[in-house]
Amino acid sequence: MAIETNLIRGQFMLGEDFTLRVVCDEALTGKTIQFVIRKEPEDATAVYSVTSGITLATVTIADDAADIPIASSGTNVMEEGVYSWAIRRTDSGQKRSLAWGTLVATRAASAA
Numbered sequence: 055m056a057i058e059t060n061l062i063r064g065q066f067m068l069g070e071d072f073t074l075r076v077v078c079d080e081a082l083t084g085k086t087i088q089f090v091i092r093k094e095p096e097d098a099t100a101v102y103s104v105t106s107g108i109t110l111a112t113v114t115i116a117d118d119a120a121d122i123p124i125a126s127s128g129t130n131v132m133e134e135g136v137y138s139w140a141i142r143r144t145d146s147g148q149k150r151s152l153a154w155g156t157l158v159a160t161r162a163a164s165a166a
Contacts, residue, residue: 064139065158069130074122076141078152082110082118086145089122091157095138102128105144120153134160 066072074089091102102124109121120141140154 064155065160066124066129068132068134068159068161069126070162071126072124074124074139074157075119076122076153077113077117077119078141079117080152081112081116082120082152083112085143085148087120087152088142088144089120089139090142091132091137091139093135093137095140095154101132101137129159132159 064074066074087105087108089104089108090100092100104122104124107123111119111121113119122141135158137157137159138154139157141152143150143152
């Protein structure tokens with residue numbers, strides 16, 4: 055399942071694998087990026103983080119998309135609610151947010 059967002063808001067099911075697609079308004083090729091989810095934007099500790107396995111795709115000449123794999127094992131322990139996310143450039147001397155928004159995390163009813 056792929057979720058595509060435009061820097062604002064997305065929704066996902068806890069405990070399920072999915073891919074979050076974020077379109078950034080700049081080229082990402084050759085840049086080191088990290089994806090983080092935090093309960094609150096100012097929290098010091100991320101509840102989920104991805105630095106590898108992110109796939110980059112060209113959308114337009116100036117814009118790229120980042121496909122971020124989210125593993126069920128990483129979200130299974132999270133609680134339902136609204137989380138803040140960000141894609142950050144982590145190259146030396148270039149640490150800054152490229153895109154950010156919110157994700158609503160829900161849990162499916164268990165099968166009987």
